[in-house]
Amino acid sequence: MLKxxxxxxxxxxxxxxxxxxxxxxxxxxxxxxxxxxxxxxxSYSAQDAQIRNQGVSLLHWFGTDRFGRxxxxxxxxxxxxxxxxxxxxxxxxxxxxxxxxxxxxxxxRHMDLILMRIADIISAIPSMLYVILLTLVMGAGIGxxxxxxxxxxxxxxxxxxxxxxxxxxxxxxxxxxxxxGIRPLRILLRxxxxxxxxxxxxxxxxxxxxxxxxxxxxxFLGVGIEAPAASLGTIIQEARSQMMLYPQQxxxxxxxxxxxxxxxxxxxxxxxxKAGGRMETVRGREDR
Amino acid sequence: MARYTCRRILTGLLSLFVLITVTFFLVRxxxxxxxxxxGVSESVVEAIEQEYGLNxxxxxxxxxxxxxxxxxxxxxxxxxxxxxxxxxxxxxWPVTASVGAAALxxxxxxxxxxxxxxxxxxxxxxxxxxxxxxxxxxxxxxFAAAILLMLVFSVKLKLLPASGLLSPVHYILPVAxxxxxxxxxxxxxxxxxxxxxxxxxxxLFARAKGLGRRQVIFTHALKxxxxxxxxxxxxxxxxxxxxSFVVESIFTIPGLGREFVGSITxxxxxxxxxxxxxxxAVVILVNLITDLLCAWLDPKTRRxxxxxxx
Numbered sequence: 001m002l003k004x005x006x007x008x009x010x011x012x013x014x015x016x017x018x019x020x021x022x023x024x025x026x027x028x029x030x031x032x033x034x035x036x037x038x039x040x041x042x043s044y045s046a047q048d049a050q051i052r053n054q055g056v057s058l059l060h061w062f063g064t065d066r067f068g069r070x071x072x073x074x075x076x077x078x079x080x081x082x083x084x085x086x087x088x089x090x091x092x093x094x095x096x097x098x099x100x101x102x103x104x105x106x107x108x109r110h111m112d113l114i115l116m117r118i119a120d121i122i123s124a125i126p127s128m129l130y131v132i133l134l135t136l137v138m139g140a141g142i143g144x145x146x147x148x149x150x151x152x153x154x155x156x157x158x159x160x161x162x163x164x165x166x167x168x169x170x171x172x173x174x175x176x177x178x179x180x181g182i183r184p185l186r187i188l189l190r191x192x193x194x195x196x197x198x199x200x201x202x203x204x205x206x207x208x209x210x211x212x213x214x215x216x217x218x219x220f221l222g223v224g225i226e227a228p229a230a231s232l233g234t235i236i237q238e239a240r241s242q243m244m245l246y247p248q249q250x251x252x253x254x255x256x257x258x259x260x261x262x263x264x265x266x267x268x269x270x271x272x273x274k275a276g277g278r279m280e281t282v283r284g285r286e287d288r
Numbered sequence: 289m290a291r292y293t294c295r296r297i298l299t300g301l302l303s304l305f306v307l308i309t310v311t312f313f314l315v316r317x318x319x320x321x322x323x324x325x326x327g328v329s330e331s332v333v334e335a336i337e338q339e340y341g342l343n344x345x346x347x348x349x350x351x352x353x354x355x356x357x358x359x360x361x362x363x364x365x366x367x368x369x370x371x372x373x374x375x376x377x378x379x380x381w382p383v384t385a386s387v388g389a390a391a392l393x394x395x396x397x398x399x400x401x402x403x404x405x406x407x408x409x410x411x412x413x414x415x416x417x418x419x420x421x422x423x424x425x426x427x428x429x430x431f432a433a434a435i436l437l438m439l440v441f442s443v444k445l446k447l448l449p450a451s452g453l454l455s456p457v458h459y460i461l462p463v464a465x466x467x468x469x470x471x472x473x474x475x476x477x478x479x480x481x482x483x484x485x486x487x488x489x490x491x492l493f494a495r496a497k498g499l500g501r502r503q504v505i506f507t508h509a510l511k512x513x514x515x516x517x518x519x520x521x522x523x524x525x526x527x528x529x530x531x532s533f534v535v536e537s538i539f540t541i542p543g544l545g546r547e548f549v550g551s552i553t554x555x556x557x558x559x560x561x562x563x564x565x566x567x568x569a570v571v572i573l574v575n576l577i578t579d580l581l582c583a584w585l586d587p588k589t590r591r592x593x594x595x596x597x598x
Contacts, residue, residue: 117299121306124568128533129314129560132552136318213429217534220431221549236435247439254435258428265427 012201012271019274022266029260033080042070044077045228053246062252065235066242074235075253079260081231085142086212089149093211094204096150097157098193104158105165106188116162123155127214132223140226145218149211156210157203164196171195198275205271209264216257232257293580300572307568308357308561312350315557340366353561362562367554373562376547381566383453384536384543388528390459391466396521399471400510403478407486408505418475425472431534434465438538451540462539466532470524474517481513515586522578529574530567 013019037044042060048068055063062071104115131148138144168174169192177187193200218224219233227234232253239249337343341352356363362373406418425433441461442450449458485491486509494504531545540546544563551559 117303117306121303121310124303124307124571125311125314125564126533126548126567128548128552129311129564133314133318209427216429217431221533221537223552236432240435243435243439244443247443250435251439254432258432261429262424262427265423269423 008201012274013267016270016274018266019270022263022268022270025259025263026267029079029256029263030083032076033083036076037073037080040070040073042073044069044074044230053242053249056248063246063248065238065249066246071235071249071252074230075232075256078230078232078235078253079256081142081225081229082212082215082233082257082260085145085149085215085225085231086208089146089153089211089215090204090207092146092150093153093207094157094200097154097203098161098200100154101158101161101163102165102188102193102196105162106169106184106192108166108169112162116159119155119158122152125152127152128218128221128223131218135223140224142225142229145215145224148218149214153207153211153214157200157207160199160203161196164199165192168192168195202268202272202275205264205268209261209268212257212264213261232260292583296576296579300576304565304569304572308354308565309350311561311564311568312353313346315561316346316349318555318557340364357565362565363558365559366556367559373558376559377544377562377566380531380542380544380547383541384531384545385529387453387459387462387466387536387541387543388525388531390463391470392521392525392528394463395467395471395474398467399474400478400517401475402471403475404482404505404510406475406479407482415479418479422472422476425468426476428468430465430469430532431538433468434462434535434538437461437465453541462535462541465535465539466528470521470528473520473524477516477520478510478513481516482509485509485513515582518578518582518585522574522581523571526571526574530570 013023046069048064051060051064051068053064053066054060054068057063060070060072062075065071065074100115100119104112104119107115127148130151131145134144134148134151135141138147165188174187174191177191178184182191215224215231216233216236219231220237222237225231225234230238235253236250236257239246239253243250334343341349353363360374362377365371365373365376402418402422406415409415428436438450438461441448448461450461452458453462482505486505491504491509494508495501499508531543531548533545533549535541536543536545537549544567547559548563548567550556551563
């Protein structure tokens with residue numbers, strides 16, 4: 001298993017400077033997100049009226065916010081939440097998308113038509129509505145946020161996998177397998193899906209920044225993760241009311257978010273190049 | 289082709305109908321009444337609900353809503369009974385569409401220009417700078433770009449206004465924020481397809497018969513390279529024209545996106561519903577146009593449609 005992972009890693013990430021840069025930045029970001037809240041003498045949520053809106057200092061590296069919370073701790077705590085939400089929902093979305101797309105593409109004809117129209121309709125409704133519904137039913141938190149992102153987040157992956165399966169099932173080896181009398185399910189799992197692995201992995205990597213982006217955007221609009229927990233989007237939103245006075249409170253979380261997304265996009269682009277050219281990826285991004 | 293068009297329109301209408309149905313029931317599951325707030329007694333809430341027909345069975349409400357939609361009536365706003373949802377759309381959409389159209393034009397021109405430059409330029413550095421710039425532009429989320437632009441140009445440098453849409457100058461920042469991502473995508477698509485087009489035989493032939501380099505690029509190769517761009521820009525223009533939630537609320541532009549965010553915080557059911565239906569309709573329409581345009585432009589897809597029909 002470990003050997004296979006290493007092999008896959010080499011296939012998609014090896015020998016590319018862009019991939020290396022992306023992964024290193026990402027590793028540093030994860031390390032900081034894990035370590036800073038543990039090591040820091042400040043808490044991400046404790047308020048202190050004495051030290052409100054302080055600038056950058058040795059004591060508070062990113063300054064403090066309007067409630068006197070240390071921003072350095074808070075930003076990295078928020079980055080951790082953002083990463084958790086992003087990775088968890090990307091994994092769930094990836095699994096649903098692969099399953100749905102594979103079934104749709106493999107079944108073909110009417111089944112395919114119906115499944116893809118259902119997907120169209122689900123994606124036509126703004127994801128904000130889903131997240132709001134879920135937060136109202138389940139309460140605002142990381143769980144409802146991840147679920148909300150998973151209602152419609154899998155559709156891009158499903159479309160991509162469907163297209164790939166549609167193409168692959170017309171290949172000679174698929175016909176050969178069918179003539180040998182191999183069961184359809186086995187053909188799908190053992191013959192077709194492994195050949196779509198490139199598309200799947202590339203899309204899976206891109207799902208992470210997409211989910212982080214959507215989460216940050218929703219939190220920024222005030223729907224989503226609620227106090228005392230905070231994601232980068234929430235922190236940016238909180239700084240918004242006084243951005244004219246203390247822009248640094250907004251700039252630090254913004255930069256952390258942007259670098260995180262850039263690193264993920266770099267890793268994804270590198271994998272995309274390795275997997276053989278651009279795969280007609282028109283990743284429609286709503287909510288921009 | 290005509291039959292294909294008809295069928296596409298029919299499926300479009302069907303998906304719109306299902307979209308209305310699904311959104312209607314989704315919005316109604318939201319617990320709590322839109323009229324409930326501090327200081328309003330139960331009986332008052334009930335009376336208002338009765339007035340709006342909210343006490344009737346859900347299915348009756350649904351039927352009357354569909355009936356209204358068929359007559360082009362999307363209901364009245366719950367928060368402000370003097371305002372019809374169609375009026376809100378009529379007021380907000382031109383604003384959104386003007387910003388969106390400007391962003392669309394900017395991103396097409398900028399994206400195509402940079403894409404051609406990157407494909408044609410012999411210098412590696414030009415190519416690298418453009419592709420790196422494209423990655424940064426595509427990787428930064430729209431709202432971060434909007435805030436950074438605002439911080440730099442209106443807070444620090446005080447060059448451009450930060451909010452409202454009073455004069456053409458007000459358009460600069462929101463349009464820049466909106467067109468960043470599409471421009472990056474267009475330039476990436478143009479440069480990669482143009483590069484493969486330029487290696488093809490017909491380009492060599494056109495050059496051999498004495499046509500200028502510029503003419504070959506613009507009239508021959510670019511035409512063929514533009515198909516993926518149309519495929520991308522179709523859905524992208526749908527989202528630009530229906531408004532960005534973030535950019536509109538950051539720059540306080542009174543457009544559809546801001547209305548939508550507002551309607552959600554106010555739990556204005558009919559407004560949420562009406563705006564979703566309207567945006568869905570625009571998306572479906574634009575996708576239809578894109579598909580037809582692609583079929584019209586590309587004989588290969590046209591043939592595929594014929595075969596699919598047979």
